[in-house]
Amino acid sequence: MPEAVSKYLDTRDIQEVRKVQGKIVDGYREDISKYADPKDKDKIIACFDSIPLQLSKESKKFSYKFIDSEFVPTYRTYESSINWMKDAAMIEMCCNVSAPSEPLEEHVIDSQFKIYMRDTGLLVYMLGLNAAKSILSGDTRVNRGAIAENAVAEGIRKNGFRLRYFKADALGIDFIAVLGSIVTAIDVKSGNNRQAKSLRSVKDKYRVRRRMKFEKTNIYKDDEGVEHYPLFACAFMEEMAPRPKVDLSVDTSEFLKRFA
Numbered sequence: 465m466p467e468a469v470s471k472y473l474d475t476r477d478i479q480e481v482r483k484v485q486g487k488i489v490d491g492y493r494e495d496i497s498k499y500a501d502p503k504d505k506d507k508i509i510a511c512f513d514s515i516p517l518q519l520s521k522e523s524k525k526f527s528y529k530f531i532d533s534e535f536v537p538t539y540r541t542y543e544s545s546i547n548w549m550k551d552a553a554m555i556e557m558c559c560n561v562s563a564p565s566e567p568l569e570e571h572v573i574d575s576q577f578k579i580y581m582r583d584t585g586l587l588v589y590m591l592g593l594n595a596a597k598s599i600l601s602g603d604t605r606v607n608r609g610a611i612a613e614n615a616v617a618e619g620i621r622k623n624g625f626r627l628r629y630f631k632a633d634a635l636g637i638d639f640i641a642v643l644g645s646i647v648t649a650i651d652v653k654s655g656n657n658r659q660a661k662s663l664r665s666v667k668d669k670y671r672v673r674r675r676m677k678f679e680k681t682n683i684y685k686d687d688e689g690v691e692h693y694p695l696f697a698c699a700f701m702e703e704m705a706p707r708p709k710v711d712l713s714v715d716t717s718e719f720l721k722r723f724a
Contacts, residue, residue: 465484465585465586467484467488469585471483471484478596478600481585482593482596485586489586492554495552496512497509500548501544504544507541508545508548508549510531510532510545511549511579515555515579515587515590516587516590516591516607517530518530519578519580519587519610520607521608522608523631523636524610524613525578526577526578554581556579556580556617556618556621557580557627558578558579558627558628558629558639559576559627559629560572560576560629560630560631561573561628561629561630561640563670564666565647565670566642566645568647569626576631578629580617580627581614582618584611584614587611587614591606591610591611604654605654606654608654609652609653609654612654612695615695615698616638616639619698619699619700620639620650624702625641625701625702628640635666635669636662637649637666639651641701643704643706644705644707646674646706648674648675648676649662649663649674649675649676650677650678651677652678652679653677653680654679660675660686660688674691675689675690676692676693677692678695678698679693679694680694680695681693682694683697
């Protein structure tokens, strides 16, 4: 959020920044109370408040048991609540696909999804002061990489790409995007883990040609063809899409024959 960024640049005081973020988060809850259907208000707030916990799990797929463990809710129970948050531009939804192949949208599984905060700074606020201090010290492993993954999701979405992921059996890819016309598998590593088992498997099993990792690193391509980028590079996803080649040459031979 611009106000929070400006406050940090002016004061370099994370406590002052958190005051700004706290007002924004409280404003979200006030808007829910003011504008949402009365029968949905409590469910919307419960969904919203569960997001930090949802993203702190190993599997970041949205799970209803983290909202209410006393009964077994379904997607239909919370569908209108989740859609309200989405329409209010509070969150971004990332749906699973049954196969990482084109046309990607035909493989979307609407009932399986992850939810990210539209602004990563607000997620940091909701995770608590220790999370903010960890990020300032350069530790991106906070809450099992919740912040790093949310930041990459934000970068992908704000570059105009839809958020999709792939999970089937033991194989999981954080994000699947179509860059240019190429289906691309994207993984996020919050530490210095150089393993790329999922990216290797998705190539072998599904013939996904382009694979990326966003992590604490410099830019390079490894021996297996996986592209490695620093986390901040997700802000330039649009520039990573291959540009269509346009032939600007002009064949003048016929013109010259006609008027020679």
